[in-house]
Amino acid sequence: MEPSVAPPDKTMSMRDAVAAFVHDGDTVCLEGFTHLIPTAAGHEIIRQRRRDLTVVRMTADIVVDQMLAGGCVKRLVSSFVGNSSAGSLGELRRRVERADPEPLEFEEYSHHGMVCRYQAGAQRLPFLPLRSYAGSDLPRINPALRKVTSPYPGPDGEPEQIYVVPPVNPDVTFIHAQRADRLGNTQIWGLTGVQAEAVYAAKRAVVVVEEIVADEVVRADPNRTAVPAHAVDAVVHCPRGAHPSFAQGYYDRDNAFYRSWSHISKDPERLRAWLDEWVYGTRDHAEYAARLAGHFRDHLAVGEALSGQVDYGRRL
Known part of the structure; x- marks a missing residue:
């Protein structure tokens, strides 16, 4: 062994x-x-x-x-x-x-755009789609915000153009x-x-x-x-x-x-x-x-707010 x-x-x-x-x-x-x-x-x-x-x-x-x-x-x-x-x-x-x-x-x-960038990076994806840039000026100043054509039909049955962000x-x-x-x-x-x-x-x-x-x-x-x-x-x-x-x-x-x-x-x-x-x-x-140290003690100290215990259970 x-x-x-x-x-x-x-x-x-x-x-x-x-x-x-x-x-x-x-x-x-x-x-x-x-x-x-x-x-x-x-x-x-x-x-x-x-x-x-x-x-x-x-x-x-x-x-x-x-x-x-x-x-x-x-x-x-x-x-x-x-x-x-x-x-x-x-x-x-x-x-x-x-x-x-x-x-x-x-x-x-945007905040959501950054979240999507992290998610794409974490999953090693080439990009991640999101809707929140529609109507925004950000795509005008940030060329990394691009549109792709969805491979799936939208609500009207036609392919949809959607914004994507790159991974980080x-x-x-x-x-x-x-x-x-x-x-x-x-x-x-x-x-x-x-x-x-x-x-x-x-x-x-x-x-x-x-x-x-x-x-x-x-x-x-x-x-x-x-x-x-x-x-x-x-x-x-x-x-x-x-x-x-x-x-x-x-x-x-x-x-x-x-x-x-x-x-x-x-x-x-x-x-x-x-x-x-x-x-x-x-x-x-x-x-x-x-x-x-004195500042932490006198002004930044916090009291207890315990969250209790959770019983995960086990086999008897």
Whole structure:
């Protein structure tokens, strides 16, 4: 009988994960919708001074603005840009409106269009059809939005023309999640966004988590496993790594930071001073979070809201 082989421990530091999986010129996906935004991953990419990246993110927000200011991003693929109801992204606006300090290539889709791109990429399909571009101006500014003739008759019996979007297959996807085991089985609750699709669409995937748990914890609650181990290349333990967004059950959204960001990013000198202090001036995200420890404790702490237990049953 062959001896059993222990499954691989995929835990890595953020520094090592970025060094291993992010290279100049790569297409890098950073996904997380409203909460679980992989901010710490973006900061480490800035620290390591990666260049000429194509960044794919449905809701391009503060972390993208920071990566732009860090000189990392040549091209942005997104379906929303903004400071999440709290204002503007100063660096992004300067790039798009005035090519200052240099232009930004921007490829725009609708939210549903981006979801379909991830789904096509995850399934290794050449495109995915959708109806939502009918009557929209987006096809006029984005030549990647095209029409094909359906091989099936429509309601009137005639072949139908329908819009399609191309797949997206990033070189690497980073997602943030609440917890994972050392093998990479990753559990998410609250808003789940398109994290699973973004992982499956990518050539490599790095999961950043608030905590690493024992295998038994994952097995006890299997339906929360949004991303299984076989799709994950590295697991990074990075508590508070989604700040200023929130991690459901761990800490709240830092609304004060979101409000302040419009003022910070509006002034290029102030923005670069912020990067010097909070990104380049910290060794890693643990040091960044340590500087904010009192703020997390006094303003971002959350109380319990337990979801109970589920009985899966077993044979008697």
